[in-house]
Structures are given as structure tokens and as C-alpha cells.
Amino acid sequence: MTALSQDIPSRRLSWMTLVLFLVYLTVAMAMPAVAVRVSHTLGMGNTASGLAVGIAFLATILSRGWAGRLADERGGRPCLYLGLAFYLAASLCCLASAATVLPREASYLVLLAGRLLLGLGESLTLLGMLAWGMTLMGPARSGKVMALVGMGMYGAFALGGPLGLWLLERLGFAGLMAVCAALPVAGAAMLARTPGEPPARQGARPSxxxxxxxxxxxxxxxxxxxxxxxxxxxxxxxxxxxxxxxxxxxxxxxxxxxxxxxxxxxxxxxxxxxxxxxxxxxxxxxxxxxxxxxxxxxxxxxxxxxxxxxxxxxxxxxxxxxxxxxxxxxxxxxxxxxxxxxxxxxxxxxxxxxxxxxxxxxxxxxxxxxxxxxxxxxxxxxxxxxxxxxxxxx
CATH class of the missing domain: 1.20.1250.20 (MFS general substrate transporter like domains)
Incomplete structure (x- = not known):
């Protein structure tokens, strides 16, 4: 095996990490913008704002087990793509919440639904990426996979907060959500030619x-x-x-x-x-x-x-x-x-x-x-x- 062929998995993982960084901006840019919209635009106070931000994390925690099992049974690539679909649906739902015809309470409820979908997407995207990368790189380099995945995520969070507020100021909440909706579509297109890896052979599955x-x-x-x-x-x-x-x-x-x-x-x-x-x-x-x-x-x-x-x-x-x-x-x-x-x-x-x-x-x-x-x-x-x-x- 040549050095070039041995380096292919590493190059694929680097490309996947770049994609993860881009799609995680969907999560990071929305976080401060949602808080500003609820507390200032809708005028519903800090408690409602905190719920709108935190409910996505609740959905993430509760769906970790399901997402992990899906990654094991179907493979990391299908799991990640399903996560991107949830990201798209979440962003479109939040975009719909900005419709001027909706009363304040209805707008808030639609926004909460979008945040719940975003939490599900976060579970599926992260665990799909981890499962895909670990299968690609092999057990001996699992630590490297987790390190790169973390870099992609935290890099997105570092950039996404100020970028989200900048876009909110210039495009409004609906414009920001339109950008968030475009990112998972772009990510899916970027990974279209990256081959998936078959899931490991199944055995007895504990709870x-x-x-x-x-x-x-x-x-x-x-x-x-x-x-x-x-x-x-x-x-x-x-x-x-x-x-x-x-x-x-x-x-x-x-x-x-x-x-x-x-x-x-x-x-x-x-x-x-x-x-x-x-x-x-x-x-x-x-x-x-x-x-x-x-x-x-x-x-x-x-x-x-x-x-x-x-x-x-x-x-x-x-x-x-x-x-x-x-x-x-x-x-x-x-x-x-x-x-x-x-x-x-x-x-x-x-x-x-x-x-x-x-x-x-x-x-x-x-x-x-x-x-x-x-x-x-x-x-x-x-x-x-x-x-x-x-x-x-x-």
C-alpha cells in the first residue's frame, strides 16, 4: 500500500471535519439570536428566552441513546445525513416563526418546535460523524477522530456566536434562519462523494x-x-x-x-x-x-x-x-x-x-x-x- 493510499482516510476525515464546522454554525449562530428575538423582539423576558435556548439541549440529551443506536445499526453516514435533514427542518421552522401574521404566542411555540428539532439534529450529526470517522480511521485512531470532531464543533461555537449576532443585525431573524437552512444543504452536497463505511458486524445488543x-x-x-x-x-x-x-x-x-x-x-x-x-x-x-x-x-x-x-x-x-x-x-x-x-x-x-x-x-x-x-x-x-x-x- 502506498503512502498516498494510506493517507486517504486522514484526508477524508479532515474534509468531514470542515463540513462539521460549517453545519455546526447552524447551532452556534442561532443560540444568541434566539435569545435576543425572544427577550427583545417578542418581549417575553429572560425565562422564556432561557427556555427557548435550553430546550434544544434537552432534546439532545434525551435523544443521545437513540441516535447512537441508529449510528451503530445503519452506519455513521446515514445517521449524519438524517441529522442534516433535522437541521434543515429546524431552521425552516424557526424561519416560519418569524412570519408577521403569527401572534406572539404562536410565534414562540413554533420557535420552540424548531429548537426541539435542532436538538435532535445535533445528536444525530455528532454521533453520525463520530461513528463514520471511527470506522474510517480504525480503533487505533479513535482519539484523533474525537479530537478533530471537537475542533470542528468548538471552532463553530467560537465563530458562530458573534457571526450570528452580526447577521441578525443586518438580515434580521428570518434572514439569519435562511442562512442556517442553507448550511446543512451545503454540507450534504460537500459530503456527497465521500463514501460511507459499513457498520460493524452486529452481536448481542444490551440495553x-x-x-x-x-x-x-x-x-x-x-x-x-x-x-x-x-x-x-x-x-x-x-x-x-x-x-x-x-x-x-x-x-x-x-x-x-x-x-x-x-x-x-x-x-x-x-x-x-x-x-x-x-x-x-x-x-x-x-x-x-x-x-x-x-x-x-x-x-x-x-x-x-x-x-x-x-x-x-x-x-x-x-x-x-x-x-x-x-x-x-x-x-x-x-x-x-x-x-x-x-x-x-x-x-x-x-x-x-x-x-x-x-x-x-x-x-x-x-x-x-x-x-x-x-x-x-x-x-x-x-x-x-x-x-x-x-x-x-x-
Whole structure:
């Protein structure tokens, strides 16, 4: 086999990652725009706005098991294409909610329906991409697949928020949703010539609950890691405002810089040395970054804490995901990744309200102490798995 033919899977995976980045802009651009539309245009307040944003994540969490099973049974490519169809339907539904003939309450209900469809599409797209990429690259490079998929997703989130608000200002909500509807169509066209991979040979299929029983430990680790990330995303600007510091908007930029640099430099490290050592180092770095945010006496040190938090969070998902998929046979890897990703979804959904209570009672800085303690708890769990007798890899 020539070097060129050996490189074909990697080039296909890179192309698929680019497509994932583009279609995930559908999710990222809509998020702030939906909040602005509900709270300002419809005048329905923060609670209704929060529900409109959060209901998509609820749909994602509840559909992870179904999407993972579909990826296992039908293959990653059909699962991803179905996700793109849901993205299109969601964007068109949200576009319809902007019709001027609809009363305010009806517009809001149509918008909620679109957000639910978007959550289903997110499950199918992510797990279809993971299953397709893992089958394409083989079990030995599953960590690289997860690292690249994460880069595509988080890159879209980093660009999508400001881009969505920019388009909202210039095109209005209906125009933004029209752009969101075009992206999955473009993604499907870009992947039309990329061949799919047949699903792994099927065997005895346990229940989703039984699969969760096999992967709950790495899932719990990624849940604990996600607390710090969610806390930083929600409260860093408020923390700076409370401290009277300038430059609150640069906190997420520092986080994203650390996140992307580590993914670029060390994306294949879990495949080379294993998920547990990478997870342990990453959680230790995250704990230090969150503690620095808690104790920071100046904006410069707070930015350093955000940078370290991003660097620490970067490799936890692919490292622990590698541990999770190695606990199940190949024909269950989509289901396992569905359950595994749900732990991260739960962290993102639960952290905001709980951290808000802590911030109200003790101050914004204490939110980052909780993030640091959560990372240390994740580190302890990784250490417990590391010290256990090595499990046979599937």
C-alpha cells in the first residue's frame, strides 16, 4: 500500500471535519439570536428566552441513546445525513416563526418546535460523524477522530456566536434562519462523494442502561470537567464586571486559544499513550486554571486562568471517550458515545443554574472554586481507574 493510499482516510476525515464546522454554525449562530428575538423582539423576558435556548439541549440529551443506536445499526453516514435533514427542518421552522401574521404566542411555540428539532439534529450529526470517522480511521485512531470532531464543533461555537449576532443585525431573524437552512444543504452536497463505511458486524445488543453501566466512569469524568467550562462560559463576563475590570470579552478568547492549541499540538496523544494519562494531566491543568481564576488579583492572571482552563479542558473529552469506546465491542461504539456525550450535555445544562445560586450567595469568584474542585474530583476518579488492573481492550 502506498503512502498516498494510506493517507486517504486522514484526508477524508479532515474534509468531514470542515463540513462539521460549517453545519455546526447552524447551532452556534442561532443560540444568541434566539435569545435576543425572544427577550427583545417578542418581549417575553429572560425565562422564556432561557427556555427557548435550553430546550434544544434537552432534546439532545434525551435523544443521545437513540441516535447512537441508529449510528451503530445503519452506519455513521446515514445517521449524519438524517441529522442534516433535522437541521434543515429546524431552521425552516424557526424561519416560519418569524412570519408577521403569527401572534406572539404562536410565534414562540413554533420557535420552540424548531429548537426541539435542532436538538435532535445535533445528536444525530455528532454521533453520525463520530461513528463514520471511527470506522474510517480504525480503533487505533479513535482519539484523533474525537479530537478533530471537537475542533470542528468548538471552532463553530467560537465563530458562530458573534457571526450570528452580526447577521441578525443586518438580515434580521428570518434572514439569519435562511442562512442556517442553507448550511446543512451545503454540507450534504460537500459530503456527497465521500463514501460511507459499513457498520460493524452486529452481536448481542444490551440495553442503553447496560451500556451506560460500562462507560459511566469516563462519563462522570467528562461531566466533572464540563462544570468548569460551563461556569467560565456563563460567569466570566459577570466576574469581570463585578471586579470592575476591563476586557471581559477576552476571557472566552483566551479559553478558546488554549483549547485549540492543545488540540492541534496533542490531538493524537490519547491514541499513543492512552486516555487515562492524558485525562489526568488535563484535569490537573484545568484545576490549576480554575483555581487561578478564583484567586486572581488582576485581569492578567484571570486571563491566564482562562487560558489554562481551556488547555486543560481540551483533551478530556477525546481521552475519556477513548476509554469509553474501548469498554464496548465495535458494534456498540455509537451507543456508547451517545451515552458518553450525554454526561457532558448534562454538565452544561445543570451548571448554569447551580453556579448562579453560588454566585448570588458567595460571589462570582467562588464559581471557579467549584470548577477547580470538580476537576480535582475528576482527577481522583481517573486515578482510581488507572490504578485498577488493566482491562482488555476490544
Amino acid at each position: 442503553f442502561r447496560q451500556v451506560l453501566g460500562r462507560i459511566w466512569e469516563p462519563g462522570a469524568v467528562v461531566f466533572l470537567q464540563g462544570i468548569g467550562f460551563a461556569a467560565l462560559g456563563a460567569f466570566f463576563p459577570l466576574y469581570f464586571i463585578a471586579m470592575g475590570w476591563q476586557g471581559a470579552g477576552y476571557g472566552l478568547s483566551c479559553f478558546g486559544l488554549g483549547f485549540v492549541l492543545v488540540r492541534l499540538l496533542f490531538g493524537s496523544l490519547p491514541d499513543r499513550i492512552g486516555g487515562l494519562p492524558v485525562g489526568a494531566i488535563s484535569l490537573a491543568v484545568e484545576a490549576v486554571g480554575q483555581a487561578l481564576l478564583w484567586l486572581a488579583p488582576s485581569p492578567a492572571l484571570a486571563f491566564a486562568g482562562a487560558l489554562l482552563s481551556g488547555a486543560g479542558c481540551s483533551m478530556v473529552f477525546p481521552a475519556m471517550g477513548l476509554v469509553a469506546v474501548r469498554r464496548v465491542p465495535p458494534y456498540l461504539r455509537g451507543t456508547a458515545m451517545g451515552g458518553f456525550a450525554a454526561f457532558q450535555d448534562l454538565a452544561y445544562g445543570a451548571t448554569g443554574p447551580l453556579a448562579g445560586v453560588i454566585a448570588d450567595r458567595f460571589g462570582h469568584a467562588w464559581v471557579f472554586l467549584v470548577g477547580s474542585l470538580a476537576a480535582l474530583a475528576g482527577l481522583a476518579l481517573v486515578a482510581a481507574m488507572w490504578l485498577r488492573p488493566r482491562e482488555p481492550q476490544r
